[in-house]
Amino acid sequence: MTHGAGLMAGKRGLIMGVANDRSIAWGIAKAIHAQGGQLAFTYLGEALEKRVRPLAKDLGTPDDLILPCDVAEMASIDATFDKLKEIWGTIDFVVHAIAYSDKEELKGRYVDTSPENFQQSLFISCFSFTAVAKRAEALMPDGGSLITLSYYGAEKVMPHYNVMGVAKAALEASVRYLAVDLGKGGIRVNAISAGPIKTLAASAIGDFRLILKWNEYNSPLKRNVSIDEVGGAGLYLVSDLSRGVSGEVHHVDSGYHVVGMKAADAPDLSVV
Numbered sequence: 001m002t003h004g005a006g007l008m009a010g011k012r013g014l015i016m017g018v019a020n021d022r023s024i025a026w027g028i029a030k031a032i033h034a035q036g037g038q039l040a041f042t043y044l045g046e047a048l049e050k051r052v053r054p055l056a057k058d059l060g061t062p063d064d065l066i067l068p069c070d071v072a073e074m075a076s077i078d079a080t081f082d083k084l085k086e087i088w089g090t091i092d093f094v095v096h097a098i099a100y101s102d103k104e105e106l107k108g109r110y111v112d113t114s115p116e117n118f119q120q121s122l123f124i125s126c127f128s129f130t131a132v133a134k135r136a137e138a139l140m141p142d143g144g145s146l147i148t149l150s151y152y153g154a155e156k157v158m159p160h161y162n163v164m165g166v167a168k169a170a171l172e173a174s175v176r177y178l179a180v181d182l183g184k185g186g187i188r189v190n191a192i193s194a195g196p197i198k199t200l201a202a203s204a205i206g207d208f209r210l211i212l213k214w215n216e217y218n219s220p221l222k223r224n225v226s227i228d229e230v231g232g233a234g235l236y237l238v239s240d241l242s243r244g245v246s247g248e249v250h251h252v253d254s255g256y257h258v259v260g261m262k263a264a265d266a267p268d269l270s271v272v
């Protein structure tokens, strides 16, 4: 679709968290672009730039809107938003699809989490969204929409999720606080709680294949979700279709979060 037509016509925003074409952020970017939205992208480091730049260009993003950003550095986030201000002046939406933990600490017991990894995981996976929201607010004089990505491990204990579960719980709480802080300015803040999807970040989680199978057998839809399905929900949340929605954690997980027990017809699964 060309710009000027579609649900997102005339809207501009930033996509943070594409690592490759399996990234959830890429699914959301494609959905927004297909509805006429204009996109800027960030990438983490030169190795990922090689993957992100061609993808972003495929969606018509000019080189000067494909920006390095390490959210562990406030100066790096500042530089990203300074560039958006310089080139666009204002923006309409931000997609934050970023998380990090030392994968060694996604093994064993949560109780053994080190203070260093706790700090880093919570900083990158939770605080960075707040830092982004603060800078986005300054570029959204007429309102806008911010979304982030969470997981059911925020609500219930999931195997191997450990400190990431605590970080996602904090992220979901921060969505509610940010929704109140920014709501007066017409800025909406929401999260998508996605079901498990095989991505680079997911490969850090032990027994991920078991988690995928368990969700497939036990979710109401009896299957896993795709990045395009999360993309559709992302499009809804950044578009005016969701203009009455803020502070929400929207599950895109084949309905898995409503299930309380293994389905009677689901096979037992074991990693032993």
Ligand SMILES: NC(=O)c1ccc[n+]([C@@H]2O[C@H](COP(=O)([O-])OP(=O)(O)OC[C@H]3O[C@@H](n4cnc5c(N)ncnc54)[C@H](O)[C@@H]3O)[C@@H](O)[C@H]2O)c1
Residues within 6 Å of the ligand: 016, 017, 018, 019, 020, 022, 023, 024, 025, 043, 044, 048, 069, 070, 071, 072, 096, 097, 098, 099, 100, 124, 149, 150, 151, 152, 193, 194, 195, 196, 197, 198, 199, 200, 201, 202
């Ligand atoms: N894959 C799943 O099963 C799943 C399920 C629910 C939620 N999520 C969440 O979705 C989001 C996107 O993850 P994904 O699964 O698409 O994996 P992904 O590996 O494709 O994306 C994670 C991104 O985080 C970025 N990142 C990490 N540290 C960063 C930093 N310091 N600065 C800037 N960027 C940084 C990486 O570069 C990468 O692009 C994450 O928040 C993840 O927790 C994933």
